[in-house]
Amino acid sequence: MLQFKNIAKTFPDGTKALKNVNLTVNEGEFIVIVGLSGAGKSTLIRCINRLVEPTAGQLLAFGQDVTKMSDAELRRWRTQVGMIFQSFNLVKRSSVLQNVLAGRLGHTGTMRSLLGMWSHDDIELAKRCLERVGIPEKLYNRADALSGGQQQRVSIARALCQKPKIMLADEPVASLDPPTSHSVLRDLKRINREDKITTFVNLHFIDMAQEYADRIIGMRAGDIVFDGPAKDVTEQTFEEIYGRKIRPEDTRAGAVREGA
Amino acid sequence: MMTPPDSGPKEKLARMGWLKSAVTILALVLVYAWCSSSLRIAPGQFTSGDTWKAMGDLVIRLGPFHRVQTCKDANTAWGDDDPIAKPDPAKVKAVCEDGKVLYVYVPHYLTSQVEYLNEIKDPLLDTFRMAILGAFFGALLAVPFSLLAARNLVRSKIVYWTVRIMLNLIRTVPDLVWAALLAGALGAGALPGVIALGIFSFGLNAKLLSESVETIDPGPLEAMQACGANRFQQIRYGVVPQVLPQFLAYALYVLEIDVRASTILGLVGAGGIGVLFNTELTYMRYRNVGAIVVVMLVIVWAMDFISTKVRERLI
Numbered sequence: 001m002l003q004f005k006n007i008a009k010t011f012p013d014g015t016k017a018l019k020n021v022n023l024t025v026n027e028g029e030f031i032v033i034v035g036l037s038g039a040g041k042s043t044l045i046r047c048i049n050r051l052v053e054p055t056a057g058q059l060l061a062f063g064q065d066v067t068k069m070s071d072a073e074l075r076r077w078r079t080q081v082g083m084i085f086q087s088f089n090l091v092k093r094s095s096v097l098q099n100v101l102a103g104r105l106g107h108t109g110t111m112r113s114l115l116g117m118w119s120h121d122d123i124e125l126a127k128r129c130l131e132r133v134g135i136p137e138k139l140y141n142r143a144d145a146l147s148g149g150q151q152q153r154v155s156i157a158r159a160l161c162q163k164p165k166i167m168l169a170d171e172p173v174a175s176l177d178p179p180t181s182h183s184v185l186r187d188l189k190r191i192n193r194e195d196k197i198t199t200f201v202n203l204h205f206i207d208m209a210q211e212y213a214d215r216i217i218g219m220r221a222g223d224i225v226f227d228g229p230a231k232d233v234t235e236q237t238f239e240e241i242y243g244r245k246i247r248p249e250d251t252r253a254g255a256v257r258e259g260a
Numbered sequence: 261m262m263t264p265p266d267s268g269p270k271e272k273l274a275r276m277g278w279l280k281s282a283v284t285i286l287a288l289v290l291v292y293a294w295c296s297s298s299l300r301i302a303p304g305q306f307t308s309g310d311t312w313k314a315m316g317d318l319v320i321r322l323g324p325f326h327r328v329q330t331c332k333d334a335n336t337a338w339g340d341d342d343p344i345a346k347p348d349p350a351k352v353k354a355v356c357e358d359g360k361v362l363y364v365y366v367p368h369y370l371t372s373q374v375e376y377l378n379e380i381k382d383p384l385l386d387t388f389r390m391a392i393l394g395a396f397f398g399a400l401l402a403v404p405f406s407l408l409a410a411r412n413l414v415r416s417k418i419v420y421w422t423v424r425i426m427l428n429l430i431r432t433v434p435d436l437v438w439a440a441l442l443a444g445a446l447g448a449g450a451l452p453g454v455i456a457l458g459i460f461s462f463g464l465n466a467k468l469l470s471e472s473v474e475t476i477d478p479g480p481l482e483a484m485q486a487c488g489a490n491r492f493q494q495i496r497y498g499v500v501p502q503v504l505p506q507f508l509a510y511a512l513y514v515l516e517i518d519v520r521a522s523t524i525l526g527l528v529g530a531g532g533i534g535v536l537f538n539t540e541l542t543y544m545r546y547r548n549v550g551a552i553v554v555v556m557l558v559i560v561w562a563m564d565f566i567s568t569k570v571r572e573r574l575i
Binding site (some may be wrong): 076078081105110 | 477485487489
C-alpha cells in the first residue's frame with residue numbers, strides 16, 4: 001500500500017538526512033524503526049505525510065504519488081495519516097475534548113470549525129476514541145492537568161479521531177516512564193490489530209522494538225541498513241544497525257537504571 | 261566558576277573604582293549644563309520664590325479657593341458664589357490699599373462642584389466611550405496583522421517585513437499627533453479621537469500580540485498540520501488557544517492606556533473631556549479645571565486597578 005521509491009532528503013544546509021530509501025509496506029503492519037538519533041528515522045516518517053518534503057524520489061500511497069500532491073490533495077491525504085509526537089503536541093490550555101476533536105479538522109468545513117460548531121457525530125466519535133485509550137473520564141479536563149502518559153493517550157485519541165489508515169509515531173515514549181511507555185505501545189499495538197491501521201513507530205529502545213514490532217527497520221546515517229521480521233532480530237543485528245556495542249541506555253529497562 | 265584573578269589592565273581598572281564615579285558625575289553635569297543652557301533655564305529658577313509661588317497659587321486655585329488681588333476682585337469676591345455674603349471691609353481695604361493677595365474660601369464649594377460634575381458627565385462618558393471604541397477597533401484589527409508579523413507563521417520575508425515596518429511606523433507617531441492630524445482633516449469631534457485611539461491601539465496591540473504569537477509552542481501547530489487542517493484551522497486551533505489569554509490582557513492594558521490618552525485628546529479638538537478642560541483653562545476657571553483633574557485621576561486610577569486585577573486572573 002505504501003511504496004518508497006528512491007526517496008531522498010537533503011536539507012538546505014547540505015545535510016543528507018535520507019539517501020535513496022526504497023521500502024514497501026503492507027497494510028496492517030506494525031513497523032518499528034530503530035536507529036541512533038540523527039539516523040533519519042524522524043525524517044523518514046515525516047516524508048509519509050510530507051511534514052518533511054522529500055527532495056527526490058516517489059512515494060506511492062494506494063497508487064498515488066504523495067510527493068506530487070497539490071495542497072488540497074495533500075490535506076486530504078493527511079487526514080488518512082494520524083501522527084503522534086514525542087512531546088504530545090497538545091494544546092495545553094484547551095480541554096481534552098477540544099484536543100481530540102482537532103483530529104476531525106480535516107473532515108470539517110472551515111467555517112464550521114472556526115466557529116467551533118462540531119457535529120454530534122464528531123463529539124460522539126471523540127468520546128469513543130477516548131474510551132479506546134482508556135481515559136473517557138478526562139473529557140473536560142484541561143490537557144495540561146493530565147500526566148504524561150495520559151497526554152500521550154489523548155494525542156493517540158486525536159489521531160484515531162481522524163479514522164486514519166496509517167499511524168505515525170515519532171518517539172512516542174521517549175518522555176515517559178517505563179510502565180507508561182509499555183502501556184502506550186500496547187495501546188498502539190492493540191489499535192493496529194483491531195483497526196488494521198498500518199503503524200510506524202520510531203524508537204531507540206531495542207527491547208521495546210523486539211517486543212512490539214512485526215517488522216523492524218534499522219537506519220544509520222540516512223540509509224536503511226536492516227529490514228526484516230522482528231523475530232529474526234538479535235542483539236547482534238542491533239549492533240550492526242548502531243555500528244557499535246549495545247549499551248544499557250539502548251534498552252528501556254537499562255535507560256532507567258542509568259537515570260537512577 | 262570564578263574567573264582567575266587577572267593581573268593585567270583589567271585589575272588596574274578595577275582598582276580605580278573612584279574614576280568610574282568621577283566620570284559618571286562629570287557626564288551627568290555636562291548633560292545638565294547642555295540641556296539647561298540651551299533651554300535658558302538658570303539654576304536659580306528651580307528654587308526661586310516666584311516659581312514656587314506660581315505653582316502654589318495654581319494648586320490653591322484648583323481647590324476651593326478664590327484669588328483676590330485687585331480692588332474689583334475684593335468688592336465682588338465675597339459674594340460671587342453667594343449673593344447674600346457681603347464684602348468684608350477689612351479685607352477689601354487690605355487688597356485695595358495695602359496691595360495684598362488674599363485667598364478666599366469659596367462658599368458652598370462641594371455642592372457647586374457636584375453640580376458642575378453633573379453638568380459635565382456627558383463629555384466625561386464620551387471620553388470613556390471614545391476609549392472603548394478605539395481600543396475595540398484597534399484590538400480587532402490587530403489580530404490579522406499580528407499573525408502576518410509573526411515570523412513563525414509567515415514564510416514570506418517580504419510580507420513579514422512590510423507588515424513589521426508598517427507597524428513600527430504607526431507606533432512612532434504619538435496618539436496626540438494622530439488626533440491633531442485627524443481633527444484637522446475630519447473636523448473637531450469624537451470621530452477623529454476614536455480613529456486616533458484606534459490607530460494607536462492597533463499599533464500597540466499588533467506589536468505585543470505578534471510577539472506572543474512568535475513565542476508559542478510550535479508543537480500543536482505541527483499536529484494540526486499533520487491531521488490535514490487548512491491554514492485557518494491551524495491558526496484557530498493551534499495558535500489562538502495559546503495566545504488568547506495574553507491577547508485579552510493586552511487589549512485590556514491598551515484600553516487602560518486609551519482611557520488615559522482620551523482625557524487629553526480634546527486639547528487638540530478630538531472630543532471628550534479634554535475639550536472642556538481646554539475651555540475652562542482658557543477662561544481661567546481653575547476650580548472647574550480642578551474638578552476635571554480630580555475626575556480624570558479617579559477614572560484613570562479605577563481603570564488601572566480593574567485592568568490590573570483582571571489581567572492577573574487572565575495570565
